[in-house]
Amino acid sequence: MSAQTIENVIAESQEAAPICRSSDLLPGWGEAAWLEGRQIALFRTEAGRFYAASHHCPSLGAKVMARGILGDATIEGQRVDTIACPLHKEVYRLDTGICLNADTEALAVYEVTERDGWIWMEQGA
Ligand code: FES
Numbered sequence: 001m002s003a004q005t006i007e008n009v010i011a012e013s014q015e016a017a018p019i020c021r022s023s024d025l026l027p028g029w030g031e032a033a034w035l036e037g038r039q040i041a042l043f044r045t046e047a048g049r050f051y052a053a054s055h056h057c058p059s060l061g062a063k064v065m066a067r068g069i070l071g072d073a074t075i076e077g078q079r080v081d082t083i084a085c086p087l088h089k090e091v092y093r094l095d096t097g098i099c100l101n102a103d104t105e106a107l108a109v110y111e112v113t114e115r116d117g118w119i120w121m122e123q124g125a
Pocket residue numbers: 057058059060061062085086087088089090
């Protein structure tokens with residue numbers, strides 16, 4: 001996609017903006033990004049699903065979530081993707097941010113979609 005095309009798409013969209021190429025994210029890994037004054041963590045699962053969350057772990061406030069451990073859990077018969085904080089291993093759902101193994105505030109998560117080889121994230125989240 002050319003830069004001009006991206007600008008046109010941005011102008012058309014009031015709800016989402018491209019934040020990186022999907023190929024910038026390796027399967028099974030996370031990357032930290034700086035977006036509008038915030039640190040966010042971007043993830044691509046081995047199965048090719050994309051997620052965005054705060055890079056800031058709600059447990060003790062460490063900015064480490066992009067270096068977390070991707071995994072999954074089965075909850076009420078449904079498989080959900082998870083991220084475990086690399087410090088104290090609290091596990092958060094990547095779809096809702098809810099912590100699964102501690103009474104901790106939820107991790108902030110953001111809606112992302114893949115389109116035309118780019119990862120788009122909701123604006124103002
Ligand atoms: S800082 Fe994340 S679980 Fe402790």
